[in-house]
Amino acid sequence: MTQAEKLRELLAQDRCHIMPCCFDALSAKLIEQEGYDLTFMSGFAASASRIGAPDLGLMSYGEVVDQARNITEAVSMPLIGDGDTGYGNAMNVRRTVTGFARAGCAAVMIEDQLAPKRCGHTPGKAVVGRDEAFDRIRAAVDAREELRAAGGDILILARTDARHEHGLGEAIARAGRFAELGADILFVEAPRTEAEMREVCSALPGPKMANIVEGGDTPDLPNAVLHDIGFSIAAYPLSLMAAAMQAMVTTLRGMRSDDRPGRMDFVELRRRIGFDAYYETSEHYDTSKRGGDPA
Template sequence: MTQAAQLRALLAQDKCHVMPCCFDALSAKLIAQEGYDLTFMSGFAASASRIGAPDLGLMSYGEVVDQARNIADAIPIPLIGDGDTGYGNAMNVRRTLRGFARAGCAAVMIEDQLAPKRCGHTPGKAVVGREEAFDRIRAAADERESLREAGGDILILARTDARHEHGLSEAIDRAARFAELGADILFVEAPKTVAEMRSICDTLPGPKMANIVEGGETPDLPNAELHDIGFAIAAYPLSLMAAAMQAMVTSLRAMRDDQRPGQMDFAELRRRIGFDGYYEVSEAYASSRRD
């Protein structure tokens, strides 16, 4: 089963999938090892991890696809890639779909923000006009069909940030049109209340994704409530990165005081990275065996 087919099967289930978001191959590997069904490469976290810079459109298409390729190669579960605005006009969107599919992604997110895009829960974001937004999803759907004809496959996660500037009604209207154009999953970013979240799910067809940023604008609800509202995916884009950063800062401060903070023991660290599996497989090859 392809990664895209795996994702379709998950979306057909009557549940809200908890989706911790990764930022590199190791964080994605840990997500898979802990039994989660899918993950998303958070643009916010990947930008912080790869270039040490905020998610303000600074990472290039090539850097993002390369990051996605490394992640997809490390895990057996479906990966959703962050395709931002598609990196240009409709033809760039088509290239983005093709690149993420070849990188091994099960789906790619395309949004209607004005480039350079911004994190959905930070100030200053704006969206393009309706027709340009629709062209992006139309182009994505056209490229998806071309990929299928060639034996490939990828899903489209269509995102709108129109709630911020134009209100919930405009955001829902845009998302509804995205669905008509062929989007597989809908994502209305940053609803501010539970009532708004319910309105999104009650109005729009197909699978919907909630984006839960701790301290962000969208209510952080229990998974059972998100499922009851109607969401198929609950994304947590910053949880792992925030935890990792806190652990590293704590360790660095302790080491400065000549202390040794609690940490994962060396044996488990090696196992999770893959040393034990490597040695087990390499025993079949004389030239690869350990001394």
């Protein structure tokens, strides 16, 4: 089963999947080890961890695809990659979708922001006109179909940020057209109330994703409520990065006074990174420990 097929099966379930978002291979491994079914490579978090810079379009296509490939090689669960605006015109969108598929992603997100894009819950966002937005999704869907014809596969997560500039009605209209063009998952960014979230889900077909940024514009509702509203995925893009940064800052400040706050012990740290599994597998190739070569 391909990663795209795994994701389709998850989306067919009558539930809202909690999706902690990763930013590198290690954070993705921890998500999988804790039993979650899927993850998303947060552009905000990946930009912060890889280049130490804000998510303002500074990471290149090549850097993002490389980060995604590192993650897919470390885990077996489906990864949704953040393809931003597609890194150019419709032809660039096609290349982006193909590149993310070859990197092992189950889905790629393409959005309608004006480049350089911004985090969906920060000021200064602007979106391209309808025609360009629709051309991006049309190009993404065309690339998906060419991949399928050649034996590959990927899903298209179509995102609109039109709520910020043009209101919820425009955002819903754009997302509806994305669905008509063939997008697999719809994402209306930053609805501001539970009523708006319900309007999004009642107006649009197919699987929908909610994006829950702690302290952001969208209400942080319980998973049962998100499922009742109609969401299939609840993404938490910054929860792990915020927790990791707070833990590192606390540790760094405490070290000045010889304070060692509670942290993961060395045995568990090695196990989660993969040392134990590595040594167990490597013994298969140690002839002296096996008592001679069976051949």
